Amino acid sequence: MALYALGDLHLSFQSDKSMDKFGRVWKHHEQKIEKYVHKMVHPEDTLVLTGDHSWGRKLSECEEDLAFIEALPGQKILLRGNHDMFWSANKTGRLNELFAGKMFFLQNNFASYQDYALVGTKGYTFEGPFYLNHRGQIIGWDEAKEEHAKKLVAREMDRLRESFRQASDAGYRKFIMFLHYPPTSILEETSPFTEIAEEYGVETVVYSHCHGEPRFGDSIRGVYRGVNYMLVSGDYLHFRPALVLE
Ligand SMILES: [Fe+2]
Ligand SMILES: [Fe+2]
Numbered sequence: 001m002a003l004y005a006l007g008d009l010h011l012s013f014q015s016d017k018s019m020d021k022f023g024r025v026w027k028h029h030e031q032k033i034e035k036y037v038h039k040m041v042h043p044e045d046t047l048v049l050t051g052d053h054s055w056g057r058k059l060s061e062c063e064e065d066l067a068f069i070e071a072l073p074g075q076k077i078l079l080r081g082n083h084d085m086f087w088s089a090n091k092t093g094r095l096n097e098l099f100a101g102k103m104f105f106l107q108n109n110f111a112s113y114q115d116y117a118l119v120g121t122k123g124y125t126f127e128g129p130f131y132l133n134h135r136g137q138i139i140g141w142d143e144a145k146e147e148h149a150k151k152l153v154a155r156e157m158d159r160l161r162e163s164f165r166q167a168s169d170a171g172y173r174k175f176i177m178f179l180h181y182p183p184t185s186i187l188e189e190t191s192p193f194t195e196i197a198e199e200y201g202v203e204t205v206v207y208s209h210c211h212g213e214p215r216f217g218d219s220i221r222g223v224y225r226g227v228n229y230m231l232v233s234g235d236y237l238h239f240r241p242a243l244v245l246e
Contacts, residue, residue: 007050007208051081051180117167120178182219
């Protein structure tokens, strides 16, 4: 029995939106996902997919992408990504009814794995624009956008707190925390997301969203202040699911 995670599948079986222009790693990436997930994940395992599942803008445009995910081995748990237009924030309950027994949509709720609670939300991170000098050093940023980002972070923190609250009330004391966005921006060393992870003694924070070599180091990777941080973006992992727990 094992817990795996992989993010940013960016599937497009029902659209011509190709990821190929983002580099060789994305060429036929859906075939890599299928190959590696089947090779590594067994039916008794759990696979958390950390968002940006589909390019479809509504559920009817995502049916083939979701069927692809459903056909992957293991228990599938899905997190909301910024591109998941089919999943508006208030639709989670409806999606869990529609896909009951097939996959679980994680938001304002929690899942379990052995004696761990799997908590999570989309998250949010300020991503600029940043202003650079001629040496490429950051000398400023769009402060209005930064203010707006703080509001989105606060809203996501409410959802994350609710996830922790439900898991705690159910008696869970061990936590793995999932985010789509990285837990910190490139300006931050800590954030409300890292603080809540420390508060609850989370063992591992799993996130994705960062694509391409220059972005892989945007946030924390490895152990920081007692919490293990894992980046699981598909292209970072060459579409091999990462082992979170055995
Ligand atoms: Fe993505
Ligand atoms: Fe994303």
